[in-house]
Amino acid sequence: MTRVKSESRVADNNCATTARTINVRSMPLWRKSEIVCGILRGALFYRLARFKRLPVIHRGVKVRVANGLVRVGHLSEIHERVILSAISHAGGRAEVSIGDYTSIWYGTVISARHEITIGSHCAISWNCTIIDNDMHEIVDCEEQPPARKNPAVRIGDHVWIGASAIVLKGVTIGENSVVAAGAIVTRDVAPNTLVAGAPAKPVRTISGWR
Secondary structure, three states, rough: OEEEEEOOOOOOOOOOOOOOEOOOOOHHHHHHHHHHHHHHHHHHHOOOOOOOOOOOEEOOOOOOOOOOEEEEEEOOEOOOOOOOEEEEEOOEEEEEOOOOOOOOOOOOOOEEEOEEEEEEOEEEEEOEEEEEEOOOOOOOOOOOOOOOOOOOOEOOOOOOOOOEEOOOOEEEEEEOEEEOOOOOOOOOOOOOOEEOOOEEEEEEEEOOOO
16 A cells, blocks of 8 residues: 655554545546646646655646745645735745645635744645735724734644634644634634634644544
8 A cells, every 4th residue: 555644643542643644546547647737737837846845736726926935845735726825015025834745625715924834734624714914904093002913823733724714813723733614713722622613712622633
């Protein structure tokens, strides 16, 4: 059996690993062809490939960069209608960085004016939004507006984000956590935690997911 995987950790009670495995041999021919075409597209058209880094980029993906950088890790798969945006104001620099073996599904938008980091072995479902800015600025009535926190978004390794979830600026999601479908994440999420709701709140501590 051919497997693509990285080093993983398994809990003593045989719960989920922190690595996502891809069983190439069991894939149908159309799926294998899709991946090969995606690798070629990522390397030749999107120019996201590097030495020992071959991302899988499907049709209809939009990569928008101005004063910024988009980096996609080895065998990470970006599906149709995903938008990866790293656009900063003049003098600034925006960055979207995605680790290895991560999948991002249809219609998801990832928009950075500062920094968005997504770890390895993550699964981000369809129609999600991950953003490190408000796009517009709120004008405060007070003379001294409230202090602003670091707007960077950091998502750890082996995080599962459910369909139509929203992750807002300044949020860190710890490794091995799960964000339920439709959740709006406005605060940090501890590792090994399931969160749900709007705004998202911890539901319980988990061993992992698979």
